[in-house]
Amino acid sequence: MAEISIRAHKLGKQYRLGSQVLAYQTLRESLPQWFQRKKNGHEGEVLWALRDVSFEIERGSVIGIIGRNGAGKSTLLKILSRVTEPSEGYAEIHGRVGALLEVGTGFHPELTGRENIYLNGAILGMHRSDIDRKLDEIIDFSEVEKFIDTPIKRYSSGMQMRLAFSVAAHLEPEILVVDEVLAVGDADFQRKCLGKMQDVSTEGRTVLFVSHNMSAILRLTQEAIVLNHGNIVKRAPTPEAVDFYLAEGFAEEGQRLWCDEEIPPSAAPFRPIAMRVQNEGRSFTESVRSTHPIVVELEYELTSPISGLRVGIYLMNSRGEYIFASFDTDDPQFFAQYATRDPGRYISRCLVPADWLNEGKYILGMNASAFRVKRYFQDEHALVFHVDGAGAPGKHWVESRVGPLRPKLDWRILKQ
Amino acid sequence: MTESTPLPVIMLKPPKGFSALNLRDLWIYRELVFFMIWRDIKVRYKQTLLGAAWAILQPVMTMIVFTIFFGNLAAVPSDGVPYPIFTYTALLPWQLFSKALQDAARSLVANRHMITKVYFPRLVLPLSSIMAGLVDFAIALVVLVGLMIYYQTPLRWSMLSLPLFLLMTLITALGVGLWFAALNVLYRDIAYVMPFLAQFWMFITPIVYPASMVPERWRMLYYLNPMTGVVEGFRWAMLGTVPTLPINMILLSVGVSLVVLVSGLFYFRFMERLFADMV
Numbered sequence: 001m002a003e004i005s006i007r008a009h010k011l012g013k014q015y016r017l018g019s020q021v022l023a024y025q026t027l028r029e030s031l032p033q034w035f036q037r038k039k040n041g042h043e044g045e046v047l048w049a050l051r052d053v054s055f056e057i058e059r060g061s062v063i064g065i066i067g068r069n070g071a072g073k074s075t076l077l078k079i080l081s082r083v084t085e086p087s088e089g090y091a092e093i094h095g096r097v098g099a100l101l102e103v104g105t106g107f108h109p110e111l112t113g114r115e116n117i118y119l120n121g122a123i124l125g126m127h128r129s130d131i132d133r134k135l136d137e138i139i140d141f142s143e144v145e146k147f148i149d150t151p152i153k154r155y156s157s158g159m160q161m162r163l164a165f166s167v168a169a170h171l172e173p174e175i176l177v178v179d180e181v182l183a184v185g186d187a188d189f190q191r192k193c194l195g196k197m198q199d200v201s202t203e204g205r206t207v208l209f210v211s212h213n214m215s216a217i218l219r220l221t222q223e224a225i226v227l228n229h230g231n232i233v234k235r236a237p238t239p240e241a242v243d244f245y246l247a248e249g250f251a252e253e254g255q256r257l258w259c260d261e262e263i264p265p266s267a268a269p270f271r272p273i274a275m276r277v278q279n280e281g282r283s284f285t286e287s288v289r290s291t292h293p294i295v296v297e298l299e300y301e302l303t304s305p306i307s308g309l310r311v312g313i314y315l316m317n318s319r320g321e322y323i324f325a326s327f328d329t330d331d332p333q334f335f336a337q338y339a340t341r342d343p344g345r346y347i348s349r350c351l352v353p354a355d356w357l358n359e360g361k362y363i364l365g366m367n368a369s370a371f372r373v374k375r376y377f378q379d380e381h382a383l384v385f386h387v388d389g390a391g392a393p394g395k396h397w398v399e400s401r402v403g404p405l406r407p408k409l410d411w412r413i414l415k416q
Numbered sequence: 417m418t419e420s421t422p423l424p425v426i427m428l429k430p431p432k433g434f435s436a437l438n439l440r441d442l443w444i445y446r447e448l449v450f451f452m453i454w455r456d457i458k459v460r461y462k463q464t465l466l467g468a469a470w471a472i473l474q475p476v477m478t479m480i481v482f483t484i485f486f487g488n489l490a491a492v493p494s495d496g497v498p499y500p501i502f503t504y505t506a507l508l509p510w511q512l513f514s515k516a517l518q519d520a521a522r523s524l525v526a527n528r529h530m531i532t533k534v535y536f537p538r539l540v541l542p543l544s545s546i547m548a549g550l551v552d553f554a555i556a557l558v559v560l561v562g563l564m565i566y567y568q569t570p571l572r573w574s575m576l577s578l579p580l581f582l583l584m585t586l587i588t589a590l591g592v593g594l595w596f597a598a599l600n601v602l603y604r605d606i607a608y609v610m611p612f613l614a615q616f617w618m619f620i621t622p623i624v625y626p627a628s629m630v631p632e633r634w635r636m637l638y639y640l641n642p643m644t645g646v647v648e649g650f651r652w653a654m655l656g657t658v659p660t661l662p663i664n665m666i667l668l669s670v671g672v673s674l675v676v677l678v679s680g681l682f683y684f685r686f687m688e689r690l691f692a693d694m695v
Binding site for chain 2: 084126
């Protein structure tokens with residue numbers, strides 16, 4: 001029988017909204033609250049970020065964890081990596097856990113690359129002797145040898161990332177917990193990191209991997225857990241789980257509304273309201289005709305002005321590969337005109353041309369950010385829709401066409 | 417698969433009441449304490465223009481000001497030793513204590529990005545911020561030796577007891593620091609309270625005046641302040657200001673600081689679970 005690496009039993013994590021636990025306070029605010037609570041026993045609203053989560057993971061397996069924003073992925077990782085404690089249930093962890101919830105935790109800008117390797121390594125639980133032994137390997141992997149004795153405040157953000165990941169990649173715990181850290185960094189280095197992670201898993205260590213990047217999940221993991229509203233809704237071999245996640249139960253008839261608990265506090269002053277897909281003049285269509293233009297509408301609110309804001313969409317196929325990204329201020333003229341967006345409610349609308357997408361399932365993501373300043377809000381899998389190919393080019397042959405596009409091109413046949 | 421050695425099993429459960437102190441984890445992470453101290457010191461000396469000179473300037477300047485105003489103008493008695501060395505000997509543990517206390521109180525909030533992302537015994541943070549002050553203390557101690565040579569203070573056996581009083585300073589700073597570090601996560605007011613508290617505390621500690629100025633009947637109350645015991649101990653050890661150490665009073669101070677430390681440890685441990693959710 002295979003050894004168990006992690007066993008979770010009815011794990012739950014509760015946060016109290018509008019009360020003590022979510023944010024620090026000053027005495028002035030909390031003194032009156034104590035009196036109020038005594039008076040009416042009011043404890044504030046309770047949010048279960050995770051509830052009734054039970055699973056077992058065998059040693060040496062690589063498990064992906066997928067789910068929407070606010071589905072409880074990060075909370076689960078935080079519990080398993082002991083950053084926070086569960087409110088109910090228990091988990092049994094066999095072995096040391098190395099957690100990568102962020103790269104470069106504890107990095108200090110005034111210290112050199114080499115000094116930060118030691119500091120960061122120690123924070124991640126490495127012993128000094130381990131770091132000494134692996135130092136050359138770490139420096140080599142990071143590709144920043146030349147600057148290793150320079151304070152990292154002079155590094156580019158990419159260099160810092162590489163250094164940070166190199167330290168993390170050389171941890172040798174029995175269980176490795178990785179959150180969305182690969183989302184940054186250039187493509188080549190990302191590939192290198194993914195490769196390193198694959199090595200880790202072949203060495204018999206257990207890996208838990210959370211990502212929005214479905215192709216990374218598909219490539220790296222054999223099995224995946226789908227979380228939704230703090231519950232496990234599916235556990236299956238990865239391709240099946242990804243398929244389930246992208247399709248079942250998440251399509252909301254061509255409209256996606258964000259409720260408050262799905263919006264992280266860091267999004268403020270941006271507040272997403274809805275994303276809609278419209279076709280043939282009908283709103284909220286889950287299934288659209290490829291022969292008609294598709295209208296994608298984003299509704300959102302700004303509670304205070306934002307400079308340099310761009311709101312846009314990602315389009316992805318069902319295998320999690322990006323097809324394109326587009327922003328409402330892609331046009332430089334628009335960008336100048338909306339240099340600063342005033343508070344208020346907005347709709348950004350765009351048109352995906354007719355006779356362009358192939359039939360199949362597509363995922364729309366949303367992003368609101370100010371380039372190189374801040375990412376206000378992102379939801380990679382906001383909405384799923386189907387493209388119905390009736391009447392599409394070449395439909396008179398009953399065959400499926402390769403690729404995400406099925407454009408109607410301007411063909412001419414010339415007889416020479 | 418290779419023959420596997422039994423792995424340590426960790427149980428993650430909801431905390432119930434006061435949990436054990438988990439000093440084992442602290443031992444496992446002892447190197448992190450060292451690295452955090454090393455970081456604090458390194459960064460400070462890299463960023464400041466005068467670097468190590470600050471460790472000397474601060475107590476020396478304070479000593480000069482106190483000597484002028486309290487020693488000369490107000491003519492505060494100094495137990496028969498020259499006033500500058502009298503107050504400097506007290507400033508030595510006092511500045512270690514007050515800096516350690518303030519750094520420890522800030523330590524959790526200042527390192528919040530670490531707390532929310534990585535597990536390690538949270539005790540590492542206040543502990544290392546207190547220990548980092550020892551370097552300044554060592555530098556300032558050299559100045560004291562210089563002063564003692566200048567004032568021709570005779571050597572005495574009691575000087576060997578200095579490490580004990582130093583330890584007592586650290587224990588007191590850690591105890592109080594743990595309380596305030598945990599409270600600071602709950603209430604950010606604490607950050608504003610700290611400088612005021614440190615100032616207030618300095619005046620109820622015999623730094624600018626001798627403990628002998630306090631009337632006999634208040635003495636017991638006075639020594640409830642552990643720093644009184646520390647400062648009088650320092651003076652007794654280095655200068656021989658009082659012929660015999662009021663040992664009962666010192667023990668009272670030690671007792672108070674131990675109570676503060678133990679209660680601080682438990683309160684900190686009790687609050688620890690909330691840190692990641694709150695900072």
